[in-house]
Amino acid sequence: MQLLMYILRRLFMSAFVLLGVAFLVFVASRIVPSDPATLFAGPRPTADQIAAARELLKLDQSLWVQFTDFITSMAVGDFGISYRTRQLIWNDLASFLPATLELALFATGLALVIGIPLGVFAADWKHSWFDTSTGIGSIAAVAMPSFFLAMLLQWVFAQWLDVLPLSGRISRDISLFDPVETITGFLLIDSLLTGRFDAFWDAIKHLILPALTLAAYPTGIAMRLTRSLMIEILERKHVVAARALGLSHRRILFGHALPNAVGPALTIIGLSFAFSLTGAVLVEIIYAWPGLGRYISEAILSKDFPVIAASALVVTICYVFMNLVIDVAQAFIDPRVTVS
Amino acid sequence: MNTAISRLGVAGSIALGVICLFLLAIIFAPYVAPFPEQGVGDPNIASRLLPPSPEHWLGTDAFGRDILSRVIYGGRVSVTIGVTVVIIGLCIGLPVGIVAGYSGGWIDETLMRITDVFLAFPALLLAVLVAAALGAGMWNCIIAISISWWPWYARMARSEVLVLRGQPYVEAAQVMGVSHPVILVRHILPAVFRPLSVQGALDFGPALLTGSALSFLGLGVRPPTADWGEMVNAGRAVFPDRWWIAVMPGLTIFIIALAFSMLGDAVRDAEKSGSHDH
Numbered sequence: 001m002q003l004l005m006y007i008l009r010r011l012f013m014s015a016f017v018l019l020g021v022a023f024l025v026f027v028a029s030r031i032v033p034s035d036p037a038t039l040f041a042g043p044r045p046t047a048d049q050i051a052a053a054r055e056l057l058k059l060d061q062s063l064w065v066q067f068t069d070f071i072t073s074m075a076v077g078d079f080g081i082s083y084r085t086r087q088l089i090w091n092d093l094a095s096f097l098p099a100t101l102e103l104a105l106f107a108t109g110l111a112l113v114i115g116i117p118l119g120v121f122a123a124d125w126k127h128s129w130f131d132t133s134t135g136i137g138s139i140a141a142v143a144m145p146s147f148f149l150a151m152l153l154q155w156v157f158a159q160w161l162d163v164l165p166l167s168g169r170i171s172r173d174i175s176l177f178d179p180v181e182t183i184t185g186f187l188l189i190d191s192l193l194t195g196r197f198d199a200f201w202d203a204i205k206h207l208i209l210p211a212l213t214l215a216a217y218p219t220g221i222a223m224r225l226t227r228s229l230m231i232e233i234l235e236r237k238h239v240v241a242a243r244a245l246g247l248s249h250r251r252i253l254f255g256h257a258l259p260n261a262v263g264p265a266l267t268i269i270g271l272s273f274a275f276s277l278t279g280a281v282l283v284e285i286i287y288a289w290p291g292l293g294r295y296i297s298e299a300i301l302s303k304d305f306p307v308i309a310a311s312a313l314v315v316t317i318c319y320v321f322m323n324l325v326i327d328v329a330q331a332f333i334d335p336r337v338t339v340s
Numbered sequence: 341m342n343t344a345i346s347r348l349g350v351a352g353s354i355a356l357g358v359i360c361l362f363l364l365a366i367i368f369a370p371y372v373a374p375f376p377e378q379g380v381g382d383p384n385i386a387s388r389l390l391p392p393s394p395e396h397w398l399g400t401d402a403f404g405r406d407i408l409s410r411v412i413y414g415g416r417v418s419v420t421i422g423v424t425v426v427i428i429g430l431c432i433g434l435p436v437g438i439v440a441g442y443s444g445g446w447i448d449e450t451l452m453r454i455t456d457v458f459l460a461f462p463a464l465l466l467a468v469l470v471a472a473a474l475g476a477g478m479w480n481c482i483i484a485i486s487i488s489w490w491p492w493y494a495r496m497a498r499s500e501v502l503v504l505r506g507q508p509y510v511e512a513a514q515v516m517g518v519s520h521p522v523i524l525v526r527h528i529l530p531a532v533f534r535p536l537s538v539q540g541a542l543d544f545g546p547a548l549l550t551g552s553a554l555s556f557l558g559l560g561v562r563p564p565t566a567d568w569g570e571m572v573n574a575g576r577a578v579f580p581d582r583w584w585i586a587v588m589p590g591l592t593i594f595i596i597a598l599a600f601s602m603l604g605d606a607v608r609d610a611e612k613s614g615s616h617d618h
Contacts, residue, residue, distance in 0.1 A: 013456070020457030024466075028473040139605065143597035145549055147556050148572055148590035155580045278462035282553055286576070297557055300472050312461075312469045320460050 006338035079310035098185030100291035104276040107214035115219040119226025141220030150213045150286040167288040210287040218272035270326040352606025355599040366415040379409030381564025399584035414566035422548035429489035437497025463488040471559040545600030
C-alpha cells in the first residue's frame with residue numbers, strides 16, 4: 001500500500017517535472033534571436049511567405065495560446081516540421097532515438113561491468129598499487145574530453161591497428177545491399193530476431209569504439225562511488241563479525257558486503273545512463289553515429305530550432321523515465337525509501 | 341601556510357603547481373605567447389600546417405597560426421567560462437537553497453520543485469538548448485552553462501541549512517527575536533558558504549570541460565578568438581596526418597581538467613582529515 005502510494009507520488013512528480021521541462025523548452029524557443037517565421041520561410045523569403053509562416057506557426061496568437069498549443073501537440077507526439085528538411089520531426093526521431101538508446105545502454109552496461117568490479121577490488125586492496133593506479137585511471141577518465149578521446153581511439157583502433165571500423169553503425173555492404181529488417185530499431189536486437197548473425201557481429205564491432213568513449217566518464221564515476229561505498233561497508237559491524245567468525249575472504253566480500261551495495265548501485269546505474277545519454281551528443285558526431293546527437297548537432301548548424309527543442313525534450317523524457325524506474329526499483333529493494 | 345600545502349600531498353601539490361603556472365601564462369599571455377598577434381587571431385599563411393619545431397613548439401594550424409600562442413589565449417576563454425559559471429551558479433543556487441531550507445513549507449516545496457525541473461534536464465543538453473537559442477558567443481555560453489549549474493548548489497545549500505536550522509546558536513538567535521533576514525545573512529550564510537565554496541572550486545574543471553564541449557559543437561566564442569574545443573574540432577578534418585592541430589589543444593583540456601580534479605580531491609581529503617583532528 002505504502003509502495004503504491006510512493007509510486008503514485010513519484011509518477012505525479014515526474015509528470016510535473018516534464019511539464020516544467022516543456023515550459024523551459026518553450027521559453028528557450030521564444031528567445032531565439034532570429035524570427036522563427038523568417039527561419040521557417042527559408043532563405044531570402046518574401047514578405048508574403050513570412051506572413052504565411054507566421055500564421056502557420058501561430059506566432060500571431062497570444063503566448064498563452066501558443067504555450068497550451070505547444071504542450072498539447074507535444075503530448076500527442078506532434079513535434080512539428082524541421083526548418084531544414086521539411087520533414088515531420090516525429091519520423092526523424094523515431095529512427096534516431098533507438099540508435100542513441102542502443103549506444104547509451106551499451107555504454108552504461110560497459111561502465112558498470114568495468115567500473116563496479118574495479119571499485120570493489122580497489123576498496124578491498126585499499127592503498128595498494130592497484131588502488132592507486134585505478135584511482136589515477138578514474139580521475140583521468142573523468143577529466144578526458146569525450147570528443148578528444150573519440151579521436152584518439154579512432155586513430156589507434158581504426159587507422160593504426162585497423163581492427164575496428166572508423167565510424168557509422170553498420171557496414172555499407174550490409175546497409176545498402178542486404179539491410180536488416182527494422183522491427184524495434186535496435187540493430188542488435190533486430191539482427192538477432194531476423195537471424196542475421198553477420199549483421200549482429202558487424203553492428204557490435206561498430207558499437208565498441210563509440211561505447212567505450214561514452215563509457216569512460218561513467219566508468220570513472222562508478223569506480224569511485226563503488227570504492228568509497230565498499231570501504232564504508234567493509235567497516236560495518238556485521239562484516240567485522242563475519243570476519244571474526246572466520247568466514248573466507250571471498251564469502252565476506254561477495255556474500256556479506258556486496259549485497260549492501262545493491263541499492264546505491266542503482267543510483268550508479270542511473271547516473272551512468274544519464275551521462276551516456278547526454279555524452280552521446282558529442283560522441284555521435286565524431287563516429288557519424290546516426291542518432292539524436294548527430295541530429296541535434298546538424299540542427300545547431302542550420303539553426304533548426306524545432307529539431308533541437310524536440311530532441312532535447314525526448315532525451316529528457318528518457319532521462320526522467322529512467323530516474324522513475326530506478327526510484328521504484330529502489331523502493332522495492334529497500335522499503336525504507338517509501339517512508340518520508 | 342606551509343602545512344596547508346603539505347596537507348595537499350604530492351599529487352595535489354603538482355596539480356596546484358600546474359594550475360598556477362597555467363594561470364600565470366594566461367594572465368601574462370601577451371608576454372608569454374611567442375606570437376601574441378596570432379594568438380588573438382591574425383593569420384600567417386606563409387607558415388601553414390607546420391609540425392612542432394623549435395620555432396613553433398606545438399606546430400601551426402591551417403591559417404599558419406602558432407598553436408602554442410592559440411592554446412594560451414584560448415585558456416583565457418576557458419578559464420573565464422569555468423570561473424564565471426561557478427560564480428553565477430553559486431550566486432543563484434546559494435540564495436535559493438538557503439531560503440528554501442530555512443523557510444520550509446510551501447516556499448521550500450515550490451523552490452525545490454523548480455530546482456527539480458532544472459535537474460531533470462541533462463546538463464549538457466540544457467546548455468546546448470540555451471546556447472542554440474541565444475546564439476554563439478562567450479557570454480551566451482556562460483549563461484547557458486550557468487542555467488544547468490545552479491540547481492546542484494541549491495540542493496547542497498538546502499541540505500546544509502536543514503542541519504544548521506536546528507543548531508543551538510540559530511535557535512538562540514530566533515528566541516532573542518533576531519529577524520529572519522538577519523539570521524540568514526549573519527548566522528546561516530557564513531556557515532553554508534564554506535562547504536559550497538569548496539564544492540565550487542572542485543567544479544572549475546567540469547565547468548571548463550562543459551565549456552569546451554559547447555565550443556566543440558560550434559556554440560562557443562566566435563572565430564578568430566581562440567577556444568580549445570573549437571581548435572580540436574578544426575583539427576579533426578586533418579587528423580591524424582596533421583595530428584598536432586587537434587592533439588595539442590585536446591591534451592591541454594585534458595591536463596587542465598585533470599589538474600583541477602586532482603587538486604579538488606586533495607582539498608577534499610585535506611578537509612576531511614582536518615575535521616578529524618578537531
